[in-house]
Structure formats: structure tokens, C-alpha cells
Amino acid sequence: MIRLSSAAFAAALVAAPALAEPVNYVLDQGHSQILFQVNHLGYSTTYGMFSGFDGQIVFDAEAPAASSVTVSFPVATMLTGWEARYQHFMSPDFFDPAKDQTVTFTSTGIEVTGENTAKITGDLTLNGVTKSVVLDTVLNQAGEHPMEKKAWLGFTATTTLVRSEFGLGAFTPYISDEVPLTINVEAGVAG
Template structure:
């Protein structure tokens, strides 16, 4: 059952019949994307996106009929240092307008274990759309003890190549590969 939930909650690409699916929304207060990269071989630098929005349509019977979408502003990035944030938003990297978004929309899924799956989707970052695969794991699915309704939590990892999205400044000195660690909670919509 857990693998069906994981497959459904984060999967793919066909239209949904309303009677066959349940809608879940991400809990922005408990969903984060942490990214890391190597800085000149001296250190691993960290950043985070939090407070983002997303929706999951979950078809328990046919997980491939499920989907997930996520969206957040580029300028919601947290780096822990204002000068680093300003540099990321400059012309060296994003040159990001206030309303520029990062989006992810699932396109396929491969269940890899009882609680794991590879989720493929289209990531749009810096105006470039590329396929990305997330190695996802269902942490837990049950009624939330304080909310009294179905709730689920997932972790996922992926590796992005910055230059694929037009963000390759200073590579290879600053690593072109960026590691993503994602943790989300989703609640059944009313």
C-alpha cells in the first residue's frame, strides 16, 4: 500500500477522473528544498527554498494517473548571507525578476521498492525546462494527529547540473553539480 501511495502522490502524466483521485496540498510550513554545492574545493555551501506551494492528485488504483506540481519564486531563496543572495540574483546567475518562478510538473514514475520510487518531471529553472528525476521515499502516511485528516511525508534527492539551466558561472571551480535534498508534507485537501 505504501508503494501505491508513493507512486500516486508523486507520479505522472495522464488526465485524472475526479472520482478516481484525491487532492493533496503541500504544507508550506513543513516543506523544504535544501541545495548544496562545492565552493572552490574548500567548503560545501548550502541554500534553501521553503514555504512553497504544490498540489498532488493521487489515484490509489492507478498510480500512473496521478500528478504533482510545485511552484515557488526564485527570490524566495535563503542563503544565510545577504551578499551571497544578492550575487545569486545578479546577472552572474539568475538575474531574477521579482515574479520569476521555479516550477516542477511530474511526467513519469518508476516504483523501485515498497516505499521508494523514481519520479521524473519537467523542471523549469532560469527560463530553461529540462527533465529531472527525483529519488523519492515515502516517510509516513496516516491521519495527522492534530489535524485529523490524511497526511503524508516524503523525502527526495536529485542532482542538477547548473550549466544545463544557464547558471554555470565559475564552473568548474564552483561545482557545476548541485545536490538537492527535498522534504515535504502534504495534507488531503478539503
């Protein structure tokens, strides 16, 4: 569910092509990423990314409480910058390839916290475990995309996961249990 403050809501209304019913926005795979970081033994911070994932935002301008966000992608799309690290992540130490490793997020609630900020709560399924997470979210922009010539939304969200809660606690506490995420999403009206 996405619900915005008055100013952000008004900006999103301007972007919506049809105000009488919910509008589907499809994630722009080329401009949506999830970045994560882990502290390695206190010596360095290692970064990784997921990109090219599927998802949609259903935005109901007249009843924002009825809006929703869904995202899904296979964990195998992880990018780490080093093949040996990727292979280790895809081993039984972390993401066992024998399991279904589809990551999903489905929104369940919202709390507006400012002019263009909100806390989006949702169910995250990761490594076969589903937990509620809260995304601190900023609406970056809503309007007509200058090249696509259609309604477009852009958001940045952050959260921190405790990886051991998802059955991914190998090598803690030497490798950080807390994993900060930064999520950047662009979405264009479907069609």
C-alpha cells in the same frame, strides 16, 4: 505522477479519504523544503534552501498512473544565510531579476523501485530552461496527521542538477557545477 509499491500503496490507501476518485493533497508550506549545496573552490560546502512553496499532489488510489505532482515558487524565496551571497545569486551572474524567475516542477512519469521508493520523472523549469529530471523518492509516511486529523503524506526526494545546463554556470569549475538537492515534502488532503 506518483505510483507506489504494494505496501506503500496500501498505506497511502489507508490515508485517502475517498477511494473512488483522485484525492488532492496540498503541500504543507511550513514543513516542505528544498535544500541545495555547492562546493566552493574545494574549501567549503555552502548550503541554501527554498521553503514556503506552493504545490499539490493529486493521488488516484484506484489508478495511481493518473496521479500527479506539481510545484512552483519564485527563485527570490531562496534563503542562503548571508545577504551578500543572496544578492549575488539574484544578479545577472546567476538569476537575472529582469527574467521571470518562477521555478516549476511537473511530474511526467514514475518507476517503482522498492517497497516505499520510486523514481519520479518530471519537467523542471529553472532560469527559463526546462529539462527532465529524476527524483529518487521515498514515501516516509502516509496516514492520519495526529494534529490536523486528516489524511497526510510525507516524502523525501533527492537529485543532482548540473547548473550550467540551466544557464547558471558562472564560475565553473571553481564552484561546483553539480548541485545536490534534498527535497522534503509534507502534504495534507485539501479542504
